[in-house]
Amino acid sequence: MSRLLLFAVIAVLGCKLLTGRWPWDFLRGPSTRSQALSRARKLLAVRQGASRDEIIDGHRRLVAVVHPDRGGTNDQVHEANAARDLLLDDLPDRN
Helix, strand or coil, rough: CHHHHHHHHHHHHHHHHHHHHCHHHHHCCCCHHHHHHHHHHHHHHHCCCCCHHHHHHHHHHHCCCCCCCHCCHHHHHHHHHHHHHHHHHHCCCCC
């Protein structure tokens, strides 16, 4: 029994040393924020690491399709605006 416990401790510490994460961190999956960023990128059809201009262009294209004057809804426009704002807030400051 003590050998099994020792093996488990070594395996856990080895995982932390090799990956930088505890084994139970792999069970959680991606964070809520990373899921929201991924969904926003998909909605605006931009790649990860997109520039400010690419995000704004993706937003313009989407709003042109989902605008209420073109058959869309206010909720779709609000979702597009929220996606744009989330991605713009995630950009690194370049000061």
